[in-house]
Amino acid sequence: MRKFFHSTAIFIILLLPSAPSLSSEEAIILLKKIDELYRSDNSISTMKMSIVTPNWQRTLAMQSWTIGMDDTFIRILSPKKDRGVATLKKGREMWNYFPKINKVIKVPPSMMMGSWMGSDFTNDDLVREVSLVKEYHVEKEDMGDKHRLILIPKEDTVTVWARIEILVQKESLLPVEQSYFNEKGEKVRSMYFSDIREFSGKKLPSKMSMIPHNKKDHKTVIEYVELEFDITMDNDIFTLRNLQKRFN
């Protein structure tokens, strides 16, 4: 019933002459590009994460390996206190390793929605790096020098967001801002992309700042220092054994 209504709406919108929206097909292609922006068949990167809260501020330096969208391995390099702490994500499961106590702990659901290492990103964000294309309907709007992609979750999509909007620079086709909205239409958090650099032949924003709008004085900034794509990688990296390996 809803799908019927939805397609009717699109049909009507398409008929309206003044509607700025272009065909969904273009929107989908654009979204796919954004989906795969930081992904490739695999990647290795070094990045910095700066976290600002009303009570403290920290900067973590991390190294990360990824294969597709399923497997991720992140290890913290600094500060010294947390050096060696690592996270392994395989599919929808996640483990953390703590070198000080030499233990691997599987992340339980009670921690999944909690923040990853104190940042404004949740464990869930890391685990559910979803394919936006697969899980959202997308529309494109013209905003002068930028495109605006409006993503509405598909019926089966499990997410708390009612709508996601992505502002994309027309010239570079790179995202500038990604905002998350609740059912009431309020913008709850936004991610800002900046500092475009070239990595492994690809041009990408190297800085991503996540700012929640419902919490004051919180900010998390991720900055890619090094990023290489499609290098031969040992699958052994994504094992629990590797997780537990002593790292100096």
Next chain:
Amino acid sequence: MLVIKLALRNILRNRRRSILTILSMGSGYILLSFMLAMSEGSYNNIIDIFTRDHTGHVQIHQGNYLQRPSLYKTIDNVDSLMADLEKHRLVTAVAPRIYGPSLAYGKNKTFPANVIGIDPLLEAETTYLKDKVKQGSYLSSSMTRNGYFPAMIGKALAINLHLNIGDELILISQGIDGSIANDVYEIVAIVGGSESYERMNVYLSLDAIRQFLSMGNQVHELAVSLTHQSDARSFANQLAMEWSQSNDAKSELSIDPWQVVEYAFFNSMQADKQGNYISMGILIFIVSIGVLNTVLMGILERTREFGVLKAIGTRPFAVFRLIMLESFFLAIASCLFGFIFALPANYWLTHVGITFPEPIDMGGILFESMLGEITLFSMGLPALVVIGSTLLVSLIPGIRAARISPLQALQAT
């Protein structure tokens, strides 16, 4: 004075009647004082046990920590604050606490746990925690032989994680500086039962938790124990006023008596107390009727006597005064009599008390017996009631007797 001599002689004239009257009113006194002692005592007893379980009499926090706890709302410069408090004459002990909810990891299961940092010695002086150690030995501030910081865990947590004395307990949380808090501890004791307050708690020493959460000379809570729980409110108010005047961080602190910290418990106590007052009211009413009966009878019976008095010229007021004085002396005698018997009875109640056939659980704490308490109130109020009702009850018959015509009186049987 003549009146007094007459009154006393009248009382002594009819021994049996006077004795019965005194007995009756005196018993009323004894029962009333017993009931008062019991209700006062049991309430105070329950409150005492409850507050010593873990709350303390007064709690101090930063800002609105009590309503909305947060790791970052800390009381700083704790040492000087505690020293100040301990000097106060009403304070018997001060226990500092740090709260850091964490994830507890046992052999291969994780569970959320309330991790509480305590000063083992001070905690033992303020609450019953030490007595709740069911297995193992109480926490100490030093490390165990294996080089770990010791930890005490609650029963339910131990069961859920399948952990025992000597096992390793892993705690993961976030430090106050944002760092990832993770450490291993050795379990030295299991506290409480599977239904008690401690069941999901982990207790570490202050040093251990400070290291865990990267905290300095800070705490989240100061639990203060006073000489008597009834001082809680006034102490809290006074301290709040004092500290709000000071120019430093002290003015930001909230000081709450146990009635606020545990308001659900307090409310049910109040409700119960009210119910008790009603029953006591009924008791007093019945005692008064008994007094009424007795005094009225005594006076009416002597109608002829009063008639004769008036016939020989006694002024009405004098008759009235005589009657009132007699009643008054009887009442006093009853109270004295009652007091002599009530005292040992109440004393026994206070120190031995009535043991329940089954311990009763109130707010998670077990009570085994009901104790009484002797206060000015429990001994004084019954006296007031007896004397007051006696005098009240003597008024009307006294007036009537004063106004009766000698002729009518002498004609009565």
Next chain:
Amino acid sequence: MSVNLISRLAKRNIFRNARRTVLTICLVACGLAALLFTDAFVRGMTTTMIKISTETFLGDAQIHQQGFREANDIDIYIEDTKALLSQLDNIPTIKAYSPRTLSGGMLASSENIAAALIYGIDADKEAELSKLKQAMKRGRYLSESGSSDESSGNKRTSNEILIGNDLAELLEVDLGDRIVVTLSQAHGGELSQELFRVSGIFHFNDRQMDKSMAFIHLAQGKSMLGIKGVHEVALRLQHTEQADDKSLDLWKTLNNTNLETLNWRELIPQLSSVLNMSSYSTLIASIIMFVLVALGLINSMFMSIYERHNEFGILLAIGTRPKQLFWQILLEGFFIGLLSLLVGLILGALLSYWKSVSGIDYSGSEMSGISLNEPIYLVINYLAFAKISLSVLVITVLSCIYPAIHAARLQPSFAMRKAL
């Protein structure tokens, strides 16, 4: 002298001094009324507290897989639900039952996250057993579980979730808003996440429930947890009192190596203790009352005897046997007692009846973990009333023994001496 004469005399004597008699009757009657009222009150409180606990959500009894209650381990569940439920259908003592899955999990909204106890319930069966349906304050209760499969027609209903108003406030959600429920599957602990929409908000007036419970359809609960069984079956019996009757067959049939069935007393023992304490304190109050009544009565009888010293003296002088006098006094006491009984009974019954209809409000307070969110209605137990009334009568008569003996032992010459 015959019994008839003595009793006639006794009756007449009582009313000779009406005022005193009335006062005495007043004394005894008030004592009796107070006792009756207290008894009804305590019964009312007991009944109300039991009712609140069992009817709100707990049920009169619950069935779990053996071992589940130790740590609420989601891996321990009742596997063959169908067989069990049809077995329950055939037990007439069981009025209603409700199968439930139960697990802890996280609820996430766009604003916040919170931990909660997630119950998967059968909408219809649950409505017969607990007060959840009546507790709905906004939105609707879960829709009828006609077809609980995942055909597209029912998709919209199967993602319904009910949360308490405190939880809704914490998550800053309203009707229709999205909630993502995350929980660990049984036997392995892989994550299960599903999207739900707030279809109803309830208010139990119990902070614990309003803040940390969420309800979804049983089918959803089962599929999210990856189990085919249920963790708990709550039972409602024909009469709550039957829960205490351990001789019933159902306890034997439902307690074996696999299943553990306990009644509410065993599930929440704290409540039991508080109720015991109440009956204990009633006993103490009764004793005190009896003593007072006895004393007042003895006093009154003595008064009446003194007044009639002269008369007794004459009676004895003309040959009345002491024993007859004894019985006369005793009978006087008996009649007073009877009258007091009547008055007290009426007074007590009226008061209790009045309060059994209008109730006494204790809202806001909590005892033994149970919020007294319903007023306490007094319960009149006729047997108890009869017992108490008779006890008072007996005490009345007993108290007259001493005065009666005194009267019987009077010396005529002494008695006739007119005291002024």
